[in-house]
Amino acid sequence: MSANDQYQTPLASRYASNEMKTIFSARERASTWRKLWLWLAEAEKELGIKQISDEAIEAIKANVTVSDEAFKVAAVEERRRRHDVMAHVYALEKDAPAAAGVIHLGATSCYDNADLIFIRDALDLILPKLAKVIHNLAQFSLKYKDLPALGFTHYQAAQAITLGRRGAQWLQDLVMDLEDIEYVRAGLKFRGAQGTTGTQASFMEIFQNDASKIDKLNEILCKKAGFSSCYDISTQTYTRKVDLRIANALAALGATAVRIATDLRHLAHDKVMEEPFEKDQIGSSAMAYKRNPNAGIESAALAGKLSNVSANFSETFSGQWLERTLDDSAIRRIDIPEMFLMADAILISLDNITNGLVVYPAIVNSQLREELPFMATENIIMKLCSHGVSRQEAHEEIRVLSHQAAHVVKMEGGKNDLIERIKKTEFFKPVWDEIDGLLDTKLFIGRSPEIVERYAGVGGPVEKKLEQYKEYIMSTATAELSV
Known part of the structure; x- marks a missing residue:
């Protein structure tokens, strides 16, 4: 059966990057489970658990990447056991029989650290892409900081601004989004080894009531996984408040993207400016002259969905009774990957748009001149x-x-x-x-050029905010749309 015979989410088949799709792939998930079991076994052995042999460690290490055959074994076992994690434990035991009996030792079936790794890696992919879009808009704002343009309030003609000043409005909103996403990224921690209800009881048994060894175990696990520390309190899972905080930050980015894309579509309608239009691009199958803002429409549609994603995560978080229910399982399998695939696709589109915005100064001036007598x-x-x-x-x-x-x-x-x-x-x-x-148009723009220069120019807040992303921005080509 061909892939064309089954439904595939367009987020993966049309919009998101290969890097983001890899993070949330089935192989990455299953292989990350194996890494976690390897790290757990290594740490437990280091802390004196004698039943874990060097041979067991080497056997797991040699089979960290899940093969297609192992997926088949796990699929058969899951149909029997109705438990995906234990099915993959079984598949690893088949691949690494020397480790059978010590895989996953002391951990709950929801050894809930894999999602935190995926979320971290996805955020680390999102942040520089967002910084690149901010850089593009900063350059646009500075380039057109002196070009007087008609301002609009209530979508009616208002006082003049400059085109660069309008770009700085979008720019500031994206900087706020960057700060919010950086904040949730910086606050992201590991669950570690906490046991079935977060009491560490199973590990107290393994380490014969030596609590200091459990603390050391979690230190080792955090270091291996690349986290600074574990959450202080966990139940069977890390609190789903973490997912909600991340969803809120990405939803805010979605709202900003809708706003920017909608503004650009209005301006394209007025022929003031438009997104890049490829040489052989077709705007309409019937109207050959049309230049539809397809990328803006696409990003607005995806961003509209992303901006509403918080509701699902809020419901999931609030529906976790006591120490945990399984209500979170199915919905998180869908919502976490799709949330990041949407954010990734939106930033690809915005990078493409903002790096090649086409401005028509004569139209900008003409539009302003039409209203200038009333302003004067x-x-x-x-x-x-x-x-x-x-x-x-x-x-x-x-x-x-x-x-x-x-x-x-x-x-x-x-x-x-x-x-x-x-x-x-x-x-x-x-x-x-x-x-x-x-009637000199520059009499009506106030301090627009100065405001833009102070914010987006040399030594300004935007430049300082982008400093840590400078290497990525300078070395990365403009994103290309896949459709």
Whole structure:
């Protein structure tokens, strides 16, 4: 039977990277269990458990990577036993008979450290990719920090900003996401060897009530697995609060990605800017001229799902009765890998988009110029006041002309002729010679260039935040979309 004859999640077949898919693969999971059993046996032997021989250790070590044949053995055994972990213990005993009887010694069937290893490795894959997207947007923001653009509130024309200043808005949200994900990564610990309900009772039996050896056992296990320490309290599992905290951080990244992708799609509609469009890319099967923002649409769709992932993890965490129920098992098999595959796919897409954003300055300027006369009215009123004109009278005169100009734009499809009307109205004669100077777009952008430079420029918060990822950013090519 071909893979094409069975359903495969598009997250794996279309979107996520090979590196992320490997972390959550069946072989990686089963082989990690074997590594954990090896480390446990090595540590127990080091601490004086005589029944674990050198031959047993070498036998496990020689069979750490699970073969296809071992998977078949485990599958048959799982159908009999209805227990995946014990099925793989059995498969390892078949591969390493010298270790039979000491594999998994003292550990609960939910020797719950493998998921923590996968989560750690997945976070370590996500963080530099997110840093790369932040770097891309920082460069974009700096490049266009001086380009005046029309701002929008409520998706209606508002005060001017610069295009780079808008990019810095997205940039700051992503930096917050980076900080949140770094925080949960830094707080990630190991479960270690804690026994069936977290009391370490089985290990007290093995070590003849020598508690110091159990502490040393967990020190050794943490060191072998690459963790600094174990959680202080565990039940049969590590607390599922850990999963929820990570899900919350990744869900927030999803929300940011939706926001950025949606903004870019609005701007593409207005022809202000657009995502990279490949030479042979097809926008529509019927409308050959179309340039659909496909990557933005794709990332928004995936990010929308990721932004809602916390609910499942919250339910799973709150449904762990007392020392543990199995309610977490099936859903975590789905949700943990898919959460990371989605985050990975979104960052691949955002890297591709943000590294090649195409800006059309003429359209940016034209869009701003259309609204500039209305923006300039306050400045014109202030100039009139400096010539001794009543502010109330100036306001009323300009209000009437503004509504007339708006009527031409909305009802007749004409251009905004407010400035021409002002120049033809005697009331405004005191400032006629000054009006053109009041229409310089740079007068309306406030401190936008300075704000961007201070945040994203040399020595700024963004540069400092990205310092630890600098080597990855400089050495990694822009991600390519798989579809």
